[in-house]
Every structure is written in C-alpha cells, then in structure tokens.
Amino acid sequence: MMAVLLQVLDTTIANVALPHMQASLSATQDTINWVLTSYIVASAIALPISGWMSDRVGRKRLLVISVIGFTVASVLCAMATSLSEMVIFRALQGVSGAFLVPLAQATMFDINPPEKHGQAMALFGGGIMIGPILGPMLGGWLTENYNWRWVFLVNLPVGVLCTFMLLRYLPKTDVIKRKFDLFGFLLLAISVGALQLCLDRGEQEDWFQSWEIIAEAGIAAGAFWMFVVHTITGKEPLFEKGMFADRNFSTGLLFMAVTGVLLLAGLALLPPLLQNIYGYSVLQSGILTVPRGVGTLVSMLLAGRLSNKVDARIMVGLGVVLMGASLWMMTGFALDQPSRPVIVSGLVQGLGLGLIFVPLQSLAFQTLAPRLRTTAAAMLNLSRNIGGSIGISVVSSQLVRMTQVAHNDLASQIGTNTPTNDTSIVSGLGLPTETAMAILNGEVTRQAVFIAYLDDFKLMMIVTFAVLPLLFLMRKGSQAGGAGPQHAALD
Secondary structure, eight states: OHHHHHHHHHHHHHHHHHHHHHHHTTOOTTGGGHHHHHHHHHHHHHGGGHHHHHHHHOHHHHHHHHHHHHHHHHHHHHHOOSHHHHHHHHHHHHHHHHHHHHHHHHHHHHTSOGGGHHHHHHHHHHHHHHHHHHHHHHHHHHHHHSOTTHHHHTHHHHHHHHHHHHHHHSOOOOOOOOOOOHHHHHHHHHHHHHHHHHHHHTTTTTGGGSHHHHHHHHHHHHHHHHHHHHHHHOSSOSSOHHHHHOHHHHHHHHHHHHHHIIIIIHHHHHHHIIIIISOOOHHHHHHHTHHHHHHHHHHHHHHHHHTTTSOHHHHHHHHHHHHHHHHHHHTTOOSSOOSHHHHHHHHHHHHHHHHHHHHHHHHHHHTSOGGGHHHHHHHHHHHHHHHHHHHHHHHHHHHHHHHHHHHHHHHHHHHHHSOTTOHHHHHTTTSOHHHHHHHHHHHHHHHHHHHHHHHHHHHHHHHHHHTGGGGGGOOOOOOGGGOOHHHHHHO
16 A cells, blocks of 8 residues: 555656746756656556566565665656656656556455455555545645655655565565567557657647647557557467456446546646636645545445445446536536535545445456456556546646637627727726726636636536446456465465
C-alpha cells in the first residue's frame, strides 16, 4: 500500500507546482507540460511488460528495485536545474512507478485467501483512490509554505521506509523464464506512447488542425491494429489470448476505463472551477475535495465487509447510480452558492467510486488463473490511465468549445435585448464606455465558462449511466485455479 501511495500520489501532486517549476527552470508555458507528459508516456509504455518482468526478475526483487528507482528519481527531480534534466528524471520516475501498482496488487491477492480478497482490496484500494484526491492539496501546501522541490523530496522518507518493509516482510517469489515478445511490446509501446502524446498535446495544438496530432493518432491506430493481429496469430504473444476470452476481465477493462474517466477527468474539472469561478485558493479547493476521498474510503471499507454477502455486480451497479446522481447534482450548481453543494456532491461521488472500484477489481480477477494476476493488474491500470487521459482531453476540449457556444448565445441575447450602442446606458456606471463594456464582456465570459462546466458534468453523467448495461455481461464466477495464497505466491 505504501508503494502504491508513492506512485499514485506523485501522479497528481506535481500538477500544482508547475507554475513555480516554470519560473525556476526557465521554461515556457508549452514546454513545462513535458514534466507531466514525460511521466505519463513513460509509465504507459512500461506498464504492459509488468507481468513478464515479474516472471523474469521475480516479483519481490522487481518491487524493491522499482521502489528504490522511484525514490532515487524523485530526489533527482528535486535537484533538477534545467527542464531537460527534469523531463529525463520524470521519465525514469514514470518507468519505475509503472510497476508498483500491478506488482503490489498481485501480491495483495496472493497473500490473502480467496474469501478475504474483497476486504483486502478495500484496504488496498484506499491508497489508489485517495492518492489523486490528496495529491493536489498536499502539493499546494508544500509549494505555498516551502518550495516546489519538496513535492518530490517528500517521497524520500516514504520510499526508504517502504524499501525496508518490503525486504523484511514481503514473501519470496520464484523466477520463471519466459520468452519476451519484443515485436509485440514495440507495437504496443508505439501505440500507447503515440496515443498519450496525442491526448496530452491535442488541446494546445488545436487537435486535428495540426499535422502532429494527425500523425500521432494515425501511428497509434496503426500500431494498435498490428498489435491485435500479432496477439491473435502469434505463438507466444505479450499477453495470453485466454485473458481476453475471460468475459469478466474484458468487461472489467471497459469498466475500469470509464472509472478512469470519472476519477481523473472529474479531478481535472473541479479544482479550476473552484479556483477560477468561485474564487477559492489552491489549499481551499483541495480541502473541498477531501469529502470525495472520505466517501471513497467509507464505501471501500463497506464493500470489503459485504464482499462475501452481496453480489459484487449489485454493488458496482449501485456505485454507478451514485456516481450518476452526484454528477446530476453538479449540473445544478449555481454561480452564487455556498460550499455545501460541492461537499455533498463530492461525498456522494466518493461513495459511488468506492463501490465501483473494489467489487469491480474482485470481479475482474475472480475467474483468472493466479499466474495471470500481475499482467491482469497491469492491464487494468493501463486501461484506467488511458481512460483518464481520454476523459481529460474530451472534457477539456468540450469546455473550450461550449464556452464559445455559450458566450455567443449570451452575447446575442445582450445585443438583442440591450441597446449596447446607447452610451447613456453604460455611462451611468460612472466609468468610461470602453471600461464598462470590458466589464460586461468579462461577466459574460465568466457565465459562459460556468455553463460549459455544467455541460461537461452532464456529459460525464451520460457516460456514467451508459456503461450500466455492461454489468449484464459479467458473471459471478468462482476463484480460478483454486490456488491458495501459498500456491499462488510460487506460481
């Protein structure tokens, strides 16, 4: 759990510190984004080989190496004196961090008997789901009170303690020699890397108006198609074909992608809304997201308790309904409102996320053989990350587009109902005409942006309810392979 918290927390904690990094590293607004892009792309490329690396090196050894690598990379990031150094160190951090979640998750399933998987997943999931919520708040506090470099240095004591505990307590695992599908990995790496670049740079390059984005999208689609054909026809592909024949696992991948959209896209929308429209500080907006984390933790623990008593599909369905209800509440936000609607909707959303995440993981793993757990965990996390990247890109683009649409609508209403060419109307404000018109345009823009946020929440609500029928494709199942914890640990 500590290893996972290191990785997940660092995914979002650096976002708040970007403006301070930009000044310190003499970077521009465009180039500073590579601090985030390099981490995301490197992590996405490394994730698919977690299973092979785990077999080849040994799960315990790889987990320890990954924690040490992540901690060292964090210290190097804190010491970076130029943008190029920071991008290289962040990429190293991304590669090391990519292995942490699937390795820890597979270990968690192995050291617990099947009847306790739900409870274990509930405790384990707290680090994964709460990390992105606490990250911006902790990053804002460290940056405001100390320095942006502490955003990375905070990983040092956690990493050292985690390494010691892994060496002392983690069960040993065997090394399995398995042929590496280099061609399949290269195809998938090119596809995932190009897709992440396309999604990350699309907005600033005006999407498909840019040849760069067109090329990246084409490369991603072509390489992925070749990877699918290679996986189907190859003798020893990167992923065993039987994984995708498992109905629960394949459906779980789709569900996890949507969970990524709801988790990461929601976190991308709410802080700017709170800060830019409602005027909260970075720290205050972080505090207002805490109820979301509290709701997630409560529902995860509840789901763990109910895992052996209630059908997991029912809990996932209830979680989806709660998520949709929270987004419906958010579409009713008003420009002039207290913080209570934000807190209540965040709490309901957190309850929904927890009820989705824990039972969904259990369902996805229930019918898979133990030897496939590391690879399956990597695929689920990759699906969540890609879903989050797609979600952030879509809601960001929709925000810009709907702001323009709403601005035009509001401006046309003002033009129709208000004789703006009559200078006596604006001169009554006691300001020069140009200043008064600028103030009026600023208010129209503010309201247009707010309307666009509400439209984004509505879009996310529709996506949430649209995945509900996927539950009918999943079956209750039983633990595949019937392996107990000791057998699974040696598989």
